[in-house]
Amino acid sequence: MAKVEQLQLPKQAMERSRIGQARAVVVGEATPAERDATPASARATVSSTMDETEIARVEEAFARTQRRISQKNATRQIVLNVVGVAIFLAIWEILPRSISGLNLLLFPPPSGIVDALRDLLSSGDLLWDAAASIARALGGFAVGGVLGILVGLLTARVAPLRFMSDPVLHGFRSIPAIALVPLAVVWFGIGEMSKIALITWGTFFPVWINTYLGARDVNPAFIRSAQSLGVGSASLLVRVILPGALPLILAGLRQSLAIALVVMVAAELVGASVGLGQLIASAQQIFRIDHMFVGLLALGAIGFALDHLFVLVAHHLFPWYGRT
Amino acid sequence: MLAAPVRDAPAGAADPLVEVDGVSVLYPVKGRRPSWALRDVSLSIGPQDFVCAVGPSGCGKTTLLYLIAGFIKPTIGAIKLNDRLIHGPGPDRGVVFQEYALFPWLTVRDNVEFGPRTRGVPADERARLVAEYLELINLTRAGDQYPFELSGGMRQRVAFARALVNKPRLLLMDEPFAAVDAMTRSSLQQELVKLWQHEQCASFFITHSVDEAVYLGTKVVVMSPHPGRVDSVIDIDLAYPRDRNTMPYRELIRTVQGALASHG
Numbered sequence: 001m002a003k004v005e006q007l008q009l010p011k012q013a014m015e016r017s018r019i020g021q022a023r024a025v026v027v028g029e030a031t032p033a034e035r036d037a038t039p040a041s042a043r044a045t046v047s048s049t050m051d052e053t054e055i056a057r058v059e060e061a062f063a064r065t066q067r068r069i070s071q072k073n074a075t076r077q078i079v080l081n082v083v084g085v086a087i088f089l090a091i092w093e094i095l096p097r098s099i100s101g102l103n104l105l106l107f108p109p110p111s112g113i114v115d116a117l118r119d120l121l122s123s124g125d126l127l128w129d130a131a132a133s134i135a136r137a138l139g140g141f142a143v144g145g146v147l148g149i150l151v152g153l154l155t156a157r158v159a160p161l162r163f164m165s166d167p168v169l170h171g172f173r174s175i176p177a178i179a180l181v182p183l184a185v186v187w188f189g190i191g192e193m194s195k196i197a198l199i200t201w202g203t204f205f206p207v208w209i210n211t212y213l214g215a216r217d218v219n220p221a222f223i224r225s226a227q228s229l230g231v232g233s234a235s236l237l238v239r240v241i242l243p244g245a246l247p248l249i250l251a252g253l254r255q256s257l258a259i260a261l262v263v264m265v266a267a268e269l270v271g272a273s274v275g276l277g278q279l280i281a282s283a284q285q286i287f288r289i290d291h292m293f294v295g296l297l298a299l300g301a302i303g304f305a306l307d308h309l310f311v312l313v314a315h316h317l318f319p320w321y322g323r324t
Numbered sequence: 325m326l327a328a329p330v331r332d333a334p335a336g337a338a339d340p341l342v343e344v345d346g347v348s349v350l351y352p353v354k355g356r357r358p359s360w361a362l363r364d365v366s367l368s369i370g371p372q373d374f375v376c377a378v379g380p381s382g383c384g385k386t387t388l389l390y391l392i393a394g395f396i397k398p399t400i401g402a403i404k405l406n407d408r409l410i411h412g413p414g415p416d417r418g419v420v421f422q423e424y425a426l427f428p429w430l431t432v433r434d435n436v437e438f439g440p441r442t443r444g445v446p447a448d449e450r451a452r453l454v455a456e457y458l459e460l461i462n463l464t465r466a467g468d469q470y471p472f473e474l475s476g477g478m479r480q481r482v483a484f485a486r487a488l489v490n491k492p493r494l495l496l497m498d499e500p501f502a503a504v505d506a507m508t509r510s511s512l513q514q515e516l517v518k519l520w521q522h523e524q525c526a527s528f529f530i531t532h533s534v535d536e537a538v539y540l541g542t543k544v545v546v547m548s549p550h551p552g553r554v555d556s557v558i559d560i561d562l563a564y565p566r567d568r569n570t571m572p573y574r575e576l577i578r579t580v581q582g583a584l585a586s587h588g
Contacts, residue, residue: 320471
């Protein structure tokens with residue numbers, strides 16, 4: 001396949017460029033003395049074997065071929081993506097119907113879920129639930145993220161604070177946020193407060209530990225440079241340690257964004273009047289398996305979209321991120 | 325043993341800019357006796373000097389530079405800048421490191437502006453300074469690029485501009501050309517000589533290349549390890565820009581090599 005795609009240049013041009021290359025090699029290997037012995041006219045011919053129009057023609061042909069190849073590859077990738085999804089949906093559609101005695105209400109095929117999706121969309125329930133869930137997840141994420149960055153910076157760069165907080169923070173870090181759901185319900189009820197508190201708890205630790213590592217291990221040359229440029233210790237924290245730790249901070253935030261969704265669902269399953277977790281829980285009680293699937297689908301889509309949005313925003317705000 | 329004069333007091337001894345006086349630095353070694361990174365080192369740098377320190381790894385070159393920069397403190401002895409003890413790093417001593425120490429999160433312009441901004445230089449004055457120094461290193465057009473978009477040689481030139489824009493009295497360089505290719509290195513060396521002459525600040529330059537030391541320096545300090553110490557100071561009385569294909573140049577190279585070999 002790839003061989004067929006190769007450059008199709010005029011034969012003449014190919015030969016000439018080969019001649020040019022061969023001569024260039026000879027000149028390149030010549031010792032300075034030999035080069036001086038070569039007449040200037042002979043050296044000049046090396047660069048003039050192809051004239052301007054020919055160079056332009058070869059370049060254009062090359063660019064055209066490259067464009068065609070990359071277009072073809074892009075199209076093929078999209079087609080294969082669609083084919084993969086189609087095969088998956090087809091199997092899912094056929095399988096429940098082809099097994100005799102299987103209740104389609106318990107194992108709904110895609111067509112059934114599309115109906116449920118349309119119902120839930122037109123009633124506005126789905127959008128309302130999704131909005132409530134996203135607001136909770138992002139609210140807790142914001143509080144947990146900001147706290148995580150602050151505590152991470154301070155514990156990394158202020159030694160007494162680190163030694164005092166180490167045992168407590170590492171002890172708490174080992175408790176899964178989901179295990180705290182019953183306690184949160186007792187303390188804060190089943191309103192927004194308990195959900196935000198749980199998500200804050202779950203998102204705080206990955207941000208803290210990553211910020212801590214990033215700030216502790218900032219390239220010492222950055223710190224020394226800044227100090228010899230006249231920076232004081234407070235300004236060092238904001239202008240050097242924070243951006244120096246940013247690659248790891250962003251990694252922690254991204255991890256926490258996923259955790260925010262997990263904790264959000266766990267909190268909503270226990271009790272909520274609105275939210276995707278509540279949608280799934282109440283669908284179970286009324287035996288609407290298709291509604292459960294719609295809820296799962298929405299969660300998947302939201303997680304995927306938030307993660308991509310995060311990466312997009314990170315690269316937009318920090319063009320240097322991930323580059324060296 | 326040495327062909328060149330070995331002196332304790334360099335030219336301009338009347339008022340040296342930097343005075344390193346009987347300095348020793350000990351490093352703790354777990355389970356063993358502490359190790360001497362430097363033992364009883366004395367050195368002075370005049371306000372117009374370009375001092376190059378050469379020596380094998382472990383001879384304490386970088387320790388000496390860090391002492392003068394103020395990143396570390398001597399275990400014994402004193403380091404003075406203009407007769408005042410050095411207490412820590414500051415903008416009067418610019419530092420250029422061997423690795424790329426530019427801030428990767430800032431553009432070229434913002435990297436150069438870092439020092440003036442930190443020192444509270446007003447915005448219009450800052451902009452003028454940054455433009456002047458970008459011009460000086462011929463990177464005016466790269467102002468909005470990030471370090472990752474630059475070649476190794478360009479990054480080091482920005483590192484020079486970032487240090488010099490503060491108008492330091494002393495420029496400290498820790499093998500700044502170690503990571504660039506040979507061709508880039510020789511053009512950076514020429515540019516550095518011009519920058520030094522233009523800025524008229526003292527320079528302290530660490531290298532393990534004898535040629536680089538003789539090409540750049542007004543003085544070469546030969547150091548040796550275990551414990552790190554200064555063996556000899558050799559004057560390089562050659563006019564700039566220097567020509568490597570002259571007898572005096574080659575003789576000085578031999579002298580420095582001889583000094584290194586006799587103590588290695």
